Amino acid sequence: MTRPLRVAIAGLGTVGGGVLKVLSERRSELAARAGREIDCILVSARDRKKKRAAAVGNIPWADDSASLAASDADVVVELIGGEDGAARLLVEKALKAGKNVVTANKALLAYRGAELAALAEEKGVVLRFEGAAAGGIPIVKALRESLIAYDVVAVKGILNGTCNYILTQMEASGRPFADILADAQRLGFAEADPTLDIGGGDTAHKLALLASLAFGIKPDLGNIPIQGISHITPHDIAFAREFGCRIKLLGIARRLGDRVDQRVQPAMVRLGTPLADVDGAFNAVVANAGEAGPFFFEGRGAGEAPTASAVVADIVDIARGHASPVFGRPATSLRAAQPAPAEIVKSAVYLRFDVLDEPGVLAEIATHLAKSEVSIESMIQRSRAPGEPVSIVMITHECSHEAVVRALKVIAASDRVLGAPCMIPMEAG
Amino acid sequence: MTRPLRVAIAGLGTVGGGVLKVLSERRSELAARAGREIDCILVSARDRKKKRAAAVGNIPWADDSASLAASDADVVVELIGGEDGAARLLVEKALKAGKNVVTANKALLAYRGAELAALAEEKGVVLRFEGAAAGGIPIVKALRESLIAYDVVAVKGILNGTCNYILTQMEASGRPFADILADAQRLGFAEADPTLDIGGGDTAHKLALLASLAFGIKPDLGNIPIQGISHITPHDIAFAREFGCRIKLLGIARRLGDRVDQRVQPAMVRLGTPLADVDGAFNAVVANAGEAGPFFFEGRGAGEAPTASAVVADIVDIARGHASPVFGRPATSLRAAQPAPAEIVKSAVYLRFDVLDEPGVLAEIATHLAKSEVSIESMIQRSRAPGEPVSIVMITHECSHEAVVRALKVIAASDRVLGAPCMIPMEAG
Numbered sequence: 001m002t003r004p005l006r007v008a009i010a011g012l013g014t015v016g017g018g019v020l021k022v023l024s025e026r027r028s029e030l031a032a033r034a035g036r037e038i039d040c041i042l043v044s045a046r047d048r049k050k051k052r053a054a055a056v057g058n059i060p061w062a063d064d065s066a067s068l069a070a071s072d073a074d075v076v077v078e079l080i081g082g083e084d085g086a087a088r089l090l091v092e093k094a095l096k097a098g099k100n101v102v103t104a105n106k107a108l109l110a111y112r113g114a115e116l117a118a119l120a121e122e123k124g125v126v127l128r129f130e131g132a133a134a135g136g137i138p139i140v141k142a143l144r145e146s147l148i149a150y151d152v153v154a155v156k157g158i159l160n161g162t163c164n165y166i167l168t169q170m171e172a173s174g175r176p177f178a179d180i181l182a183d184a185q186r187l188g189f190a191e192a193d194p195t196l197d198i199g200g201g202d203t204a205h206k207l208a209l210l211a212s213l214a215f216g217i218k219p220d221l222g223n224i225p226i227q228g229i230s231h232i233t234p235h236d237i238a239f240a241r242e243f244g245c246r247i248k249l250l251g252i253a254r255r256l257g258d259r260v261d262q263r264v265q266p267a268m269v270r271l272g273t274p275l276a277d278v279d280g281a282f283n284a285v286v287a288n289a290g291e292a293g294p295f296f297f298e299g300r301g302a303g304e305a306p307t308a309s310a311v312v313a314d315i316v317d318i319a320r321g322h323a324s325p326v327f328g329r330p331a332t333s334l335r336a337a338q339p340a341p342a343e344i345v346k347s348a349v350y351l352r353f354d355v356l357d358e359p360g361v362l363a364e365i366a367t368h369l370a371k372s373e374v375s376i377e378s379m380i381q382r383s384r385a386p387g388e389p390v391s392i393v394m395i396t397h398e399c400s401h402e403a404v405v406r407a408l409k410v411i412a413a414s415d416r417v418l419g420a421p422c423m424i425p426m427e428a429g
Numbered sequence: 430m431t432r433p434l435r436v437a438i439a440g441l442g443t444v445g446g447g448v449l450k451v452l453s454e455r456r457s458e459l460a461a462r463a464g465r466e467i468d469c470i471l472v473s474a475r476d477r478k479k480k481r482a483a484a485v486g487n488i489p490w491a492d493d494s495a496s497l498a499a500s501d502a503d504v505v506v507e508l509i510g511g512e513d514g515a516a517r518l519l520v521e522k523a524l525k526a527g528k529n530v531v532t533a534n535k536a537l538l539a540y541r542g543a544e545l546a547a548l549a550e551e552k553g554v555v556l557r558f559e560g561a562a563a564g565g566i567p568i569v570k571a572l573r574e575s576l577i578a579y580d581v582v583a584v585k586g587i588l589n590g591t592c593n594y595i596l597t598q599m600e601a602s603g604r605p606f607a608d609i610l611a612d613a614q615r616l617g618f619a620e621a622d623p624t625l626d627i628g629g630g631d632t633a634h635k636l637a638l639l640a641s642l643a644f645g646i647k648p649d650l651g652n653i654p655i656q657g658i659s660h661i662t663p664h665d666i667a668f669a670r671e672f673g674c675r676i677k678l679l680g681i682a683r684r685l686g687d688r689v690d691q692r693v694q695p696a697m698v699r700l701g702t703p704l705a706d707v708d709g710a711f712n713a714v715v716a717n718a719g720e721a722g723p724f725f726f727e728g729r730g731a732g733e734a735p736t737a738s739a740v741v742a743d744i745v746d747i748a749r750g751h752a753s754p755v756f757g758r759p760a761t762s763l764r765a766a767q768p769a770p771a772e773i774v775k776s777a778v779y780l781r782f783d784v785l786d787e788p789g790v791l792a793e794i795a796t797h798l799a800k801s802e803v804s805i806e807s808m809i810q811r812s813r814a815p816g817e818p819v820s821i822v823m824i825t826h827e828c829s830h831e832a833v834v835r836a837l838k839v840i841a842a843s844d845r846v847l848g849a850p851c852m853i854p855m856e857a858g
Contacts, residue, residue, distance in 0.1 A: 035754075137724065138575035149734075277701065289738065291734035293728060313576075321751075323749065
């Protein structure tokens, strides 16, 4: 057996604590798998006095996380989080010092993945991030090492457990977004500041990584239009059911000719398709690997054990000497993503208009849609209560999203249309 | 870049042809991923004169597949199939000659996996078999390299596309097994001799491999009770629907204390759970990884592209120098599976009795079940047509399968019970 692999861990929160626990409790099991022992030789976390898991034991402590880069470690595990600051400093320093790095930091990689990958490959070290993309689901490894014989044409998924939990609860209870969010915060399923989750930013970080692996492009947050879920109403969810669908927040990346269309947005997914049935805090990914067909992966998207599972697998891979390019292909070969022009992005869409209950409103809406060549496949009009606004909802035939947005702008300007119309694309699940 | 990896392929059927095509058409893409080129230097197949894919081109041909073991190849790819004969001879010779081996041969590994793994590890070479377990689904890699931080407590799945296709069609059409099988044979979805598929043997081969990876046991076909699908009637399928279930042929392996319960059998799976929604020729696997939770994987289970995808991924891993023990842990550490004693295997079960329409029959059945402490949760009794036998179907509360089998033996002996009672366990999907 080779000498033990030396690991240094920065960040001892939920995930870091879980990783330490697994490394200690499953020491011999992991050694059998890795072909060598794995020793945690150094840890670092913001607050030294905080009560920690027993697993920290007598492991030496560094006050400055950046100093892990100068330690004897073979692998630096960065679980600090955040796109900049201490996390970025440590990862850059560690790679420059010729150390392998394992991280679960989606934000850092979504912003700086291409340059960090280039640095790692230049230094001949490994940078791994299974825990960054969909919790415990081994989708990074699958895209990097398994689904490589045929071109992946699309990858999409439910990548944020908080949003999926909220949407699932809204459907189950019929209650509005804000109520369910407040509950989720009380129960610890949502952060005190939930912006990154419910605004879709976290999903976009993960999507940028999956798109890079799938299409050989640089992670590129700047080219991902992002829409969150806070505008979704219980009415939308109920209407979705009437149309045989569920609303899910999806990260979507697909090849359109030589362009890549990347988006984060709520989508209507038909009941009975895999993504529609993903409930609660679970994550799931569909990867359409050309002739090899669609693949579907589902699992827990966050939390101690799922993320620790991903991080530990990365560490064992490094112990075994497994080295693949960070994003599957050499970093120097990653192309800048060419976003798909808006007019070629097409699908059927769900539209909701809240309107005054007056004659001619429907005709007005229908006329504007027709002018933009948006044609209606099915429609429901329903009053909520006498005197209250009426909801007109419809599913269109396939149409250019740009054309719909154009029509909605004109329609929204009408005095008889209340608030912004809601548009949710249909998406194969 | 290192020198090219030299590959020799034995067996140029659907999968072999697909692998050759991918290696040739995606040469530079795979080289970028592997860090070196991949050259096919030698092929072999039974009939030299058969029309082959263009990809064979000028690649040298060996008449004797076993001679590939003595070639210059770094990797021998065995796609001959069969648990013995030419396939076994080639794999053994190749490993003994210190060559890496990639195979999609589930039968060979289910029978001889432990000894071949020991041979490979003794020789310091790699033996890979992603294509053997669930077509294109990277479940072998996931169990070997990803789901390792927590104990896997159960792995189960739909592992035979032919059976799942037949059951799906039986449900859609209401037609009997034999008719659908004949159609499937005509359409090429089932073999001329379908025994291995519909009898459950093929599922058992794959289950033996997944159980080995999940639990660190030797693949052990001898300890897997196997039941196929030919006794399933359209009535069972219709009744399943009434109970909110679908019938799926599952391979099931689960840890029960220090024992492992392995079985292949049709099971009742609740609608809305992942396995229930797997339609047609797709395969799917649920791996329950303890604290990290359940993982679900779905994809195409057979055919050219899905299997070639798995084989090519194994070849690229070897090109990269990735080496893990064949079944995740060192072959020398694999334990002999201790089968779970029948009395500790428990679940609710579905029972169907076809009986004469006479007073007292239900009482007789209920009495015998009660004597074995099998209690009934819900029941349907329905005549098919006047004068015809009556079907009594029921779902029991959780009970020992052994107790049910004991009761069924007595019940089957009654003059008023026609044919063998049908027992299908409920299984979480």
